[in-house]
Amino acid sequence: MKELGKIILLGTILMSAGTFASEGDEAATAPESAEKSGPEDDKVVDDEADKADDRDDKASSEESSDDSSNEPGEESSKEDSKEAEDGAAKEGPSSLAMTLVMQTGGYVGLGAIGLGLEYGGVLRTEVMGGLTPSNIEGVDDIRQVALKSSVGYRFGLLGMDVGPYFGFSVIYHRGDDTFVKTPSKYPSKKYYPPTAVRTAPVIGVEAAAFGLGVFAEATALDTYLETYVRGKGGMKWTEFSTYALGVRFWAW
Amino acid sequence: MINLKKILSMAVSSTLLASCGKPAENSPWSQDVPYENLTATHLGRLAAIGGPASEFKVALVGDPQMVQGDFRAALKKIDEMDVDFVAVLGDMTDLGLRREWLWVGDAIARSRHPVLTVVGNHDGLSKGPAIYKKMFGEYNYSFVHKGVKFVMWNNNFLEFGPPDIGWLDGEVSSHERVVVMAHQPPGEDVMPTETLDAWSSVRGKKSYKASLHGHLHKFGFYNEAETDTLVYTVAQVSNAVFGVMTVKADKIIFENCTTECVEVSK
Numbered sequence: 001m002k003e004l005g006k007i008i009l010l011g012t013i014l015m016s017a018g019t020f021a022s023e024g025d026e027a028a029t030a031p032e033s034a035e036k037s038g039p040e041d042d043k044v045v046d047d048e049a050d051k052a053d054d055r056d057d058k059a060s061s062e063e064s065s066d067d068s069s070n071e072p073g074e075e076s077s078k079e080d081s082k083e084a085e086d087g088a089a090k091e092g093p094s095s096l097a098m099t100l101v102m103q104t105g106g107y108v109g110l111g112a113i114g115l116g117l118e119y120g121g122v123l124r125t126e127v128m129g130g131l132t133p134s135n136i137e138g139v140d141d142i143r144q145v146a147l148k149s150s151v152g153y154r155f156g157l158l159g160m161d162v163g164p165y166f167g168f169s170v171i172y173h174r175g176d177d178t179f180v181k182t183p184s185k186y187p188s189k190k191y192y193p194p195t196a197v198r199t200a201p202v203i204g205v206e207a208a209a210f211g212l213g214v215f216a217e218a219t220a221l222d223t224y225l226e227t228y229v230r231g232k233g234g235m236k237w238t239e240f241s242t243y244a245l246g247v248r249f250w251a252w
Numbered sequence: 253m254i255n256l257k258k259i260l261s262m263a264v265s266s267t268l269l270a271s272c273g274k275p276a277e278n279s280p281w282s283q284d285v286p287y288e289n290l291t292a293t294h295l296g297r298l299a300a301i302g303g304p305a306s307e308f309k310v311a312l313v314g315d316p317q318m319v320q321g322d323f324r325a326a327l328k329k330i331d332e333m334d335v336d337f338v339a340v341l342g343d344m345t346d347l348g349l350r351r352e353w354l355w356v357g358d359a360i361a362r363s364r365h366p367v368l369t370v371v372g373n374h375d376g377l378s379k380g381p382a383i384y385k386k387m388f389g390e391y392n393y394s395f396v397h398k399g400v401k402f403v404m405w406n407n408n409f410l411e412f413g414p415p416d417i418g419w420l421d422g423e424v425s426s427h428e429r430v431v432v433m434a435h436q437p438p439g440e441d442v443m444p445t446e447t448l449d450a451w452s453s454v455r456g457k458k459s460y461k462a463s464l465h466g467h468l469h470k471f472g473f474y475n476e477a478e479t480d481t482l483v484y485t486v487a488q489v490s491n492a493v494f495g496v497m498t499v500k501a502d503k504i505i506f507e508n509c510t511t512e513c514v515e516v517s518k
Binding site: 104105106107108109110116124130132136137138139140142144171173175177178184186187192193195198221223224226227228229230232234235238239240242243245 | 274275276277278279280282284318319320321322323325346348349351352354355358374377378379381382410433442456478483490516
């Protein structure tokens with residue numbers, strides 16, 4: 001299990017580092033992705049999403065003006081290309097999309113459902129409500145709210161949009177025994193950190209097609225990571241991390 | 253260039269394989285721990301320990317919160333020592349979260365010696381109190397080992413409410429040689445003056461021989477003159493340090509164990 005965990009972490013980090021570092025190369029080796037978003041899409045990065053939209057529009061208008069001067073044979077192939085582009089756009093996220101996400105595990109609940117926004121296929125923020133029923137774990141139902149934000153990258157693989165992402169979750173659980181603001185019975189405001197809110201870095205991979213994606217994530221709670229570091233290791237990777245599995249739908 | 257597709261396949265497949273091995277963690281605030289009644293179980297193990305009643309050793313471990321790796325390392329070192337039992341003097345967790353309790357349970361399960369615990373103030377956060385009760389049992393309990401009564405007392409005022417001084421007094425008064433273990437040492441200013449005074453008066457009883465604590469994250473030892481009680485505080489188990497108490501027929505000796513165990517004097 002230790003080795004598997006290391007492979008997940010290392011693999012995802014390497015993969016992501018590699019993809020972010022060599023996007024141009026990847027675009028060249030991923031014709032589906034390049035075809036989907038237009039000729040300039042290989043320049044798109046998360047912080048230039050607005051510019052990318054403008055470029056797409058410009059490219060689109062240039063394309064239509066070019067069409068008028070094209071030879072008949074070329075026109076046919078352009079139309080085919082445009083159809084493929086439209087089809088691909090339906091399959092995966094475009095520049096701004098709304099998402100519906102459902103997941104299990106990952107500290108967010110046995111079952112969690114939420115909505116989110118995705119920008120440019122790389123930036124995503126989702127809000128989820130999760131429940132862990134008392135008959136499954138513990139004494140009380142545990143209700144949680146989580147905000148998960150991530151940045152990622154996608155490329156074409158076997159007809160799907162596939163790629164890694166990094167992010168973090170902020171998880172909140174309101175209970176009689178948890179607090180955000182230190183209760184007045186304690187001698188100072190910083191006597192304890194908030195016990196109702198925790199954060200967790202997330203790394204994941206996702207495969208999407210036809211507006212539906214499946215994902216797997218590895219995550220570790222801030223307290224658990226700190227315990228691992230301060231205790232100088234001494235624990236297996238699987239002892240301080242967990243995973244989540246889920247599905248995601250793109251609404252538009 | 254890195255073969256991205258190959259690495260991606262490896263990451264996905266290994267995540268799925270890992271996920272087959274164990275269930276995902278649903279909530280940090282879950283109370284679902286696989287350990288129950290560890291205090292009773294370990295008292296049973298302790299009762300079976302023989303050897304001379306005239307002298308025995310107890311290993312003392314403090315505040316494993318946030319240093320679980322060191323806690324394991326310390327227990328491993330203690331495994332090679334000749335002690336009758338290990339006492340963990342509270343703050344086993346930092347926020348009382350489920351996974352933190354699992355680590356504690358796992359570490360105790362691996363120990364060769366019986367392990368007995370007192371609850372700490374950090375253990376009183378989140379679901380900690382409920383999980384402690386399920387995993388270990390009562391917050392206040394006592395037992396007699398080789399003629400010495402050990403009183404394990406919850407004195408975490410802010411998290412659990414007023415400590416049960418009456419119970420402590422009764423336990424101390426009912427035996428002629430008593431060692432009290434509680435997380436917070438005498439003089440902690442978070443306790444109301446009346447609680448501190450009442451506790452001081454119990455320490456003044458002749459049978460109250462020693463008071464053992466954690467909480468301060470540093471070693472400390474003195475003989476409280478007004479009560480004639482030995483007060484020992486064990487450092488946090490960071491870097492796998494711990495203490496050892498040797499109970500002899502006529503005296504109690506303490507050692508601080510870092511790279512080696514060194515006797516401490518008053």
